[in-house]
Amino acid sequence: MSHLAVLPVLIPLVAGAVLFLTGGRARGVERVIALAATAALLLVSLLLLVQAADDRVLIYYVGDWPAPYGIALVVDRLSALMLSLAAILGCASLLYAVGGDDRGGRYFYALFQMQLLGINGAFLTGDLFNLFVFFEILLIASYALQLHGGGRERVRAALHLVVLNLVGSSIFLVGIGAIYAATGTLNMADLAMRVAEASPEQAGLLRVGGLLLLVVFALKAALAPLGFWLPPAYSSASAPVAALFAIMTKVGVYAILRVHGLVFGPEAGSVASLVIPLLLPAGLATIAVATLGVLASRDLQRLLAHLVVLSAGTLICALGLGSEAAVSAVLYYALNSTLVGGGLFLLAGLIARERGAVGGRLDEARNLVRPVPLGTLFFLGAVGVAGLPPLAGFVAKLYILQSALGHPAAAWVFGVILGSGLLVVVTLSRAGSAIFWRTGDAPAEGEAAGPLASLSTALLLLGTVALMVGAGPTTAYTRATAAQLADRSGYVTAVMANLGVSPPASQREDP
Amino acid sequence: MEILISLLVGVMTASGVYLLLRSHTFPVVLGLSMLGYAVNVFLFASGGLTPNSAPLVEHGLSRLPDPLPQALVLTAIVIGFGMIAFLIVLALRALRDLGDDGVDSGDAR
Numbered sequence: 001m002s003h004l005a006v007l008p009v010l011i012p013l014v015a016g017a018v019l020f021l022t023g024g025r026a027r028g029v030e031r032v033i034a035l036a037a038t039a040a041l042l043l044v045s046l047l048l049l050v051q052a053a054d055d056r057v058l059i060y061y062v063g064d065w066p067a068p069y070g071i072a073l074v075v076d077r078l079s080a081l082m083l084s085l086a087a088i089l090g091c092a093s094l095l096y097a098v099g100g101d102d103r104g105g106r107y108f109y110a111l112f113q114m115q116l117l118g119i120n121g122a123f124l125t126g127d128l129f130n131l132f133v134f135f136e137i138l139l140i141a142s143y144a145l146q147l148h149g150g151g152r153e154r155v156r157a158a159l160h161l162v163v164l165n166l167v168g169s170s171i172f173l174v175g176i177g178a179i180y181a182a183t184g185t186l187n188m189a190d191l192a193m194r195v196a197e198a199s200p201e202q203a204g205l206l207r208v209g210g211l212l213l214l215v216v217f218a219l220k221a222a223l224a225p226l227g228f229w230l231p232p233a234y235s236s237a238s239a240p241v242a243a244l245f246a247i248m249t250k251v252g253v254y255a256i257l258r259v260h261g262l263v264f265g266p267e268a269g270s271v272a273s274l275v276i277p278l279l280l281p282a283g284l285a286t287i288a289v290a291t292l293g294v295l296a297s298r299d300l301q302r303l304l305a306h307l308v309v310l311s312a313g314t315l316i317c318a319l320g321l322g323s324e325a326a327v328s329a330v331l332y333y334a335l336n337s338t339l340v341g342g343g344l345f346l347l348a349g350l351i352a353r354e355r356g357a358v359g360g361r362l363d364e365a366r367n368l369v370r371p372v373p374l375g376t377l378f379f380l381g382a383v384g385v386a387g388l389p390p391l392a393g394f395v396a397k398l399y400i401l402q403s404a405l406g407h408p409a410a411a412w413v414f415g416v417i418l419g420s421g422l423l424v425v426v427t428l429s430r431a432g433s434a435i436f437w438r439t440g441d442a443p444a445e446g447e448a449a450g451p452l453a454s455l456s457t458a459l460l461l462l463g464t465v466a467l468m469v470g471a472g473p474t475t476a477y478t479r480a481t482a483a484q485l486a487d488r489s490g491y492v493t494a495v496m497a498n499l500g501v502s503p504p505a506s507q508r509e510d511p
Numbered sequence: 512m513e514i515l516i517s518l519l520v521g522v523m524t525a526s527g528v529y530l531l532l533r534s535h536t537f538p539v540v541l542g543l544s545m546l547g548y549a550v551n552v553f554l555f556a557s558g559g560l561t562p563n564s565a566p567l568v569e570h571g572l573s574r575l576p577d578p579l580p581q582a583l584v585l586t587a588i589v590i591g592f593g594m595i596a597f598l599i600v601l602a603l604r605a606l607r608d609l610g611d612d613g614v615d616s617g618d619a620r
Contacts, residue, residue: 136594155608155609159602159605167531169590169591170546170547173551173587174554180580180583
């Protein structure tokens with residue numbers, strides 16, 4: 001058994017534990033540890049991506065307990081892709097933080113590693129209760145990271161974030177309890193088998209459990225009407241934290257794709273395709289609400305936070321189309337929107353620092369220290385996030401719309417996505433001209449960020465260019481991922497392969 | 512037994528939700544704790560209730576309780592305890608930083 005699959009959990013766990021011990025006393029050493037751990041994480045994730053690319057599903061039985069009794073970590077194409085995305089985003093945010101934003105709290109690096117631990121674990125685990133545990137890890141780290149730097153705005157937003165997510169955790173547990181009561185298992189592969197054979201008496205309990213889980217994942221993905229906590233929380237968070245948070249809504253989308261795709265998929269007998277009909281309207285409503293939020297935003301960070309909600313809505317709306325092509329489009333869109341979203345949050349941090357006291361507010365202010373490079377990056381990010389040709393945002397949107405052709409609700413999808421795209425372009429142009437052109441003749445008063453911060457921002461934003469240039473291989477990978485996700489029996493067979501083959505040592509000694 | 516447990520879960524959930532909807536942080540913290548208790552009892556009961564059976568595995572006994580929900584509840588209790596502790600500290604911090612203990616305090620300012 002290769003131990004590669006458990007490393008994305010172990011590396012941040014060990015690094016985080018060490019960083020908790022040093023606790024801000026040796027910032028230089030901490031920076032090196034954090035950067036080394038995250039670079040190692042990136043390397044491992046890319047190795048897993050390469051392994052997953054030849055359609056092998058890598059299973060790691062934690063403690064060598066056979067599935068479904070122990071916890072299995074599963075690396076298929078989807079997990080590997082999301083792990084790599086999280087690692088890239090983590091590296092860039094960390095580079096930015098090393099450039100000076102790490103001074104707002106003693107345990108920043110430790111919490112950052114814990115956040116990565118939770119995200120990676122959620123992407124890897126093949127067990128429903130374990131998914132809950134990793135959600136809690138990433139949540140409690142995110143509460144503390146959101147407060148990084150302190151201040152009234154952050155405290156108020158964090159209070160809402162914590163209360164809402166605690167309610168979400170309770171609902172998650174009730175859903176898990178209902179599903180366990182109906183099936184007697186929590187391993188997702190085992191669940192997929194048992195749910196498919198469920199009797200009509202069990203169907204009610206399963207339906208309740210499945211829909212409660214949808215509520216929780218929708219809360220994480222900030223779907224309307226559960227997403228109003230996100231804009232205040234993300235817009236008040238410090239730049240590297242907000243950039244890392246750009247993947248948190250995608251964790252919610254991933255959980256819907258994984259749990260509801262696998263367990264409550266089209267082959268799930270009496271509860272087949274439980275949530276698919278709900279996703280399309282929820283996604284469209286989220287896009288509409290988020291577009292209004294974008295239009296009404298009066299500072300750059302708030303605008304970007306609404307854009308994060310908008311991208312989550314687009315993903316869920318496309319998932320609601322239910323076809324394999326749509327899933328492939330969802331993955332490509334998620335890659336682009338996460339990289340550009342994270343990059344824009346970092347850029348907003350750079351802009352706010354160079355503008356001085358005005359920060360990100362879209363009012364007339366003094367000029368920036370480096371208007372031309374930041375303006376170019378803003379233009380790149382805006383084009384990438386709004387979905388204008390020729391960058392990857394456009395390709396992703398085209399791909400989603402293409403997969404909507406022939407769907408009964410195609411007119412709604414086209415109307416809402418294209419309409420919101422137009423309004424986003426208008427708002428971003430307005431924001432860009434407010435920041436870069438309505439500046440007067442007064443000299444700049446802010447200070448420029450260091451080279452590391454600028455470099456990491458540029459790297460993330462250039463991700464959209466890389467995705468455009470590499471659109472061929474990337475879409476080939478996402479298409480194969482969608483095909484692998486549709487092949488549910490393949491996943492189940494891979495996870496359950498060791499059943500009865502090697503009982504753990506403690507059982508063998510039992511008379 | 513089933514009726515007692517379901518009533519217990521129902522009453523605790525109802526009081527938890529009521530307290531959760533109050534406008535000050537202290538009742539909200541209490542409400543979340545109540546909700547947590549209700550969820551833990553529910554989770555404990557999800558493996559089926561087996562009164563008068565051995566709490567631990569013993570050879571020769573056929574009537575055994577399901578051990579998995581017990582393990583799940585233990586995990587959930589620990590996580591819930593940590594979360595509530597964090598929330599209490601955060602609520603005190605909000606009281607200090609925002610000047611009052613309203614959940615939405617300072618929004619109008």
